[in-house]
Amino acid sequence: MGNCVIKNTFGLKVEAAHLLEYTSEEELEGFIAEGKVKVPFLHVGGGSNLLFMHERYDGTVLHSQIKGIQVTAEDDSEVFVRVGAGEVWDDFVAYCVHRGWYGAENLSLIPGEVGASAVQNIGAYGVEVKDLITSVETVDYKGQKRVFQNAECAYAYRNSIFKRPEMKSYFVTYVNFRLSKLVQFKLDYGTIRKELADAPSVTLPLVRQTIIKIRQSKLPDPQLLGNAGSFFTNPIVSREKWQSLLAQYPNMPYYEIDEQSVKIPAGWMIEQTGWKGKALGNAAVYEKQALILVNLGNATGAEIVALSEAVCHDVASQFGIEIHPEVNFIE
Secondary structure, rough: OOEEEEEOOOOOOEEEEEEEEEOOOHHHHHHHHHOOOOOOEEOOOOOOEEEOOOOOEEEEEEOOOOOOOEEEEOOOEEEEEEEEEOEHHHHHHHHHOOOOOEOOOHOOOOOHHHHHHHOOOOOOOOOOHHHEEEEEEEEEEOOOOEEHHHHHHHOOOOOOHHHHHOOOOOOOEEEEEEEOOOOOOOOOOOOOHHOOOOOOOHHHHHHHHHHHHHHHHHHHOOOEEEEEEEEEEEEEEEEEHHHHHHHHHHOOOOOOOOOOOOEEOOHHHHHOOOOOOEEEOOEEEEEOOOOOEEEEOOOHHHHHHHHHHHHHHHHHHHHHHOEEEEOOEEO
């Protein structure tokens, strides 16, 4: 308790009035029963998707330290595992790869923890975590347990039911996953196949190493340059809008979603506006990947917000498309 520093990958100096860490559902239920979870409250993972607007959060910050990876069922083709919300996401991916379980390898090196992965519906290289999740276990603000099946989680692109304001009182304690024991790779996204072209054979460890290599070539290490990974989501537009843009920008990259909609990379649009590598105060658009905003050293949350608003304004002015932060702004 008392003033405590809140861990966040932007490297912002932020304190909380109260910090509660728990290692089990029972300990969390105890904190709730004892009245220690005071309003306002905020549940955090590794702080990899948070932008604090101020230097102090006047409330209770909760953080899960629930660990453990347990096989709950398996057969010849698949395995079901229950994972503590406090496990580091990439440690879980490494665990799966080591055991020959397919499905999570394209999500290698995504920062954060397992609980937050289920809230954010993290994704990369053609895979979203919703494809692997069977259910999410929670404890609510009143100490009641509830399990949300995958279909109840309302998963969408970087979204879930848990991101809704009325769901902030549900704390994720465990996430249940289904992984495959049968060989199945997704290699058609980005430069994966190109990177694997000279490999004599494709293996799980090799795919993981390749994903890590690609990510490290594009993404700054938060320990060296504060950031939250991709700051903006990629907008999905109508085919009519896409066709009109394609007429103006024949080399524009895109991903067809369905018969009605197309995804346009936000990073490409930001680059076209000239923001890539540019700074505003102590915050900047990363020089190697325009989708990422970075803390150059002493940035405040307000400076990063100002930069994001300037970038959004210029993208809207040039393309007629609104882009939105993937990062959660915390007042």
